[in-house]
Amino acid sequence: MEDLYIAPERDKPEIDFKFSQHHLVLRGESFPENAVSFYAPVVAALMNYLGRTHDTDITVDFELRYFNSSSTKILLNVFRMLDQASSNHNRVHVNWRHDPDDDTVLEFGNDIASDFITLKYQAVPVPA
């Protein structure tokens, strides 16, 4: 399937999903006016990819400086989808890149990762 790239904007993250390389990146700021509609095509492409992928190492890099409350809910759903992909014998590696000075972002990553134990989650400090 085709890779998905969405260029970043002031209030929207860069989406760089290289499905062909099993490497997905979500990076930047996320506070769109309507998070559900912004993420709808992203979530649809991810679901499509995960549905056809098995016995594969998938790497997902999150590097978010800020996300608002409605983006938070969607991130939780993305983690859930990645977790469910393990049932197809995929190994999903999640790198949660965060500013070491930012407890909120780090705690959010650690907290939701603890819900989804099949994910190979790693918090990676990236100084701002």
Place this chain on the structure above:
Amino acid sequence: MQTEIYRAFRNFVAEQGVIFYYNGYLSQPIVAAIGEALRGKLEAEDASGKATRKVFSTFVEMMQNIIHYADGAEALSGTATPFGNVAVGRLGERYYIVSGNSVANSHVERLKSRLDALRAMSSEEIRAEYRRKLRTEERDDNSKGAGLGFLTVAREASEPIEYFFEPYPGLGETLSFFTLKATV
């Protein structure tokens, strides 16, 4: 405005530590632009990264709340564009963010009960409620976001959030003016 009044206005703004004040139409591009300016200003003032993030997060949640929920725009301005106001300031070591917008009287009781519930919670209870709400699929019909906006504001705050409602001047039968304040 007479120049002496403007001088008094400037003095008042300085006394209250106001860093930024805006009153007018609100849209997502305005929120993004003001947010960026606010961040730049806080960084220039040497605010800590933590304070800057909390102020920015609170600002975005309050403004998006207004964009999603402000009522009465048609009655007030003849257009559907929401408007409201916001002030960000610093008094001592603390930053405050205050926002104001019109809401339909029919929503006032529901908002009061949600805000009173948040005011009564400790910061641990707010965090626990945030975790619970994040994981539930429940949505109230009036919620266009994730229903986490006020909780996020309360979570960032170092003191209970404050609010008041007053009848909207001239339109008090249908509208109230809602003021919300958070200190971080």
